Amino acid sequence: MTEIGNDRRLAAVWRDARVVDVRHHGDIAVVLRLDVPDRVLHRPGQHYVVRLRAEDGYTASRSYSTVSAPSDDLVELYVERVPDGEVSGFLAEVVEPGDELEVRGPIGRWFVWDGYGPALGIGGGSGVAPLVSMLRHAREVGRPELLSLAVSARTAADLPYREELEAAGALVALSREPGGFRLDAAAVGAIADPGATALVCGSARFTLAMESHLLAAGQPADTIRVERFGPSGEIDEDEAST
Numbered sequence: 001m002t003e004i005g006n007d008r009r010l011a012a013v014w015r016d017a018r019v020v021d022v023r024h025h026g027d028i029a030v031v032l033r034l035d036v037p038d039r040v041l042h043r044p045g046q047h048y049v050v051r052l053r054a055e056d057g058y059t060a061s062r063s064y065s066t067v068s069a070p071s072d073d074l075v076e077l078y079v080e081r082v083p084d085g086e087v088s089g090f091l092a093e094v095v096e097p098g099d100e101l102e103v104r105g106p107i108g109r110w111f112v113w114d115g116y117g118p119a120l121g122i123g124g125g126s127g128v129a130p131l132v133s134m135l136r137h138a139r140e141v142g143r144p145e146l147l148s149l150a151v152s153a154r155t156a157a158d159l160p161y162r163e164e165l166e167a168a169g170a171l172v173a174l175s176r177e178p179g180g181f182r183l184d185a186a187a188v189g190a191i192a193d194p195g196a197t198a199l200v201c202g203s204a205r206f207t208l209a210m211e212s213h214l215l216a217a218g219q220p221a222d223t224i225r226v227e228r229f230g231p232s233g234e235i236d237e238d239e240a241s242t
């Protein structure tokens with residue numbers, strides 16, 4: 001492994017990662033743990049691109065955030081199964097331990113947290129994935145108090161890494177559980193922290209709402225960083241330089 005950082009040239013190289021572990025979460029999602037040869041250590045918040053290749057040469061590439069801490073020997077990805085999803089469906093249904101997957105990364109320079117300053121992570125559904133990487137890193141560097149988390153899903157079953165997040169003291173909003181609540185303007189207003197970097201991740205709808213609640217609560221715009229998990233489509237070859 002090379003040193004942690006942003007070696008964009010090395011991160012742009014496609015590598016054949018070996019699938020070491022596959023954990024299915026019903027038909028909702030799959031957790032893949034990959035052995036990536038000669039990998040560049042990621043910064044919490046960065047993502048990988050996974051490329052599937054058919055025998056006729058057709059390829060499909062999608063982005064998946066790292067869930068693991070940089071120090072983990074393996075790269076962990078959480079893949080939510082999207083209805084009729086080309087890549088998520090294959091990863092959730094077909095991939096087995098021992099398979100090889102083409103990957104490229106780590107990618108991303110903006111939505112990262114290295115464990116130094118105070119941060120507020122807000123994630124919806126699979127958008128908690130990069131926040132769990134940040135949480136694991138915060139524990140590893142002995143600075144868990146720097147990272148506050150608020151996460152949201154419809155039900156307990158829909159929230160990835162729920163037990164780990166709850167154990168870390170995250171504010172857990174489950175909108176369709178009895179006694180549950182939403183991350184609405186009041187809830188976000190109560191956790192907004194102008195002195196922290198706010199890292200918001202999830203669907204376009206979720207991130208837009210959270211950004212607007214944060215701004216209304218006085219969170220300065222230049223402290224808010226957003227990662228949207230919308231349809232990613234084919235990845236441009238130049239993306240590794242973003």
Ligand SMILES: Cc1cc2nc3c(=O)[nH]c(=O)nc-3n(C[C@H](O)[C@H](O)[C@H](O)COP(=O)(O)OP(=O)(O)OC[C@H]3O[C@@H](n4cnc5c(N)ncnc54)[C@H](O)[C@@H]3O)c2cc1C
Pocket residue numbers: 047062063064065066078079080081082083084085086087088089126129130203227228229230231232233
């Ligand atoms: C930077 C980045 C990081 C990401 N990290 C993760 C991650 O850690 N875990 C994860 O599960 N996903 C993540 N995504 C989303 C992921 O890249 C894919 O978009 C997703 O897996 C769907 O791909 P697919 O090929 O299965 O679906 P497609 O075949 O591309 O789409 C099938 C249908 O689903 C819709 N759709 C596509 N993507 C989504 C979505 N995310 N939510 C709802 N509907 C969708 C499409 O509009 C289409 O109608 C990330 C996206 C980005 C841009």
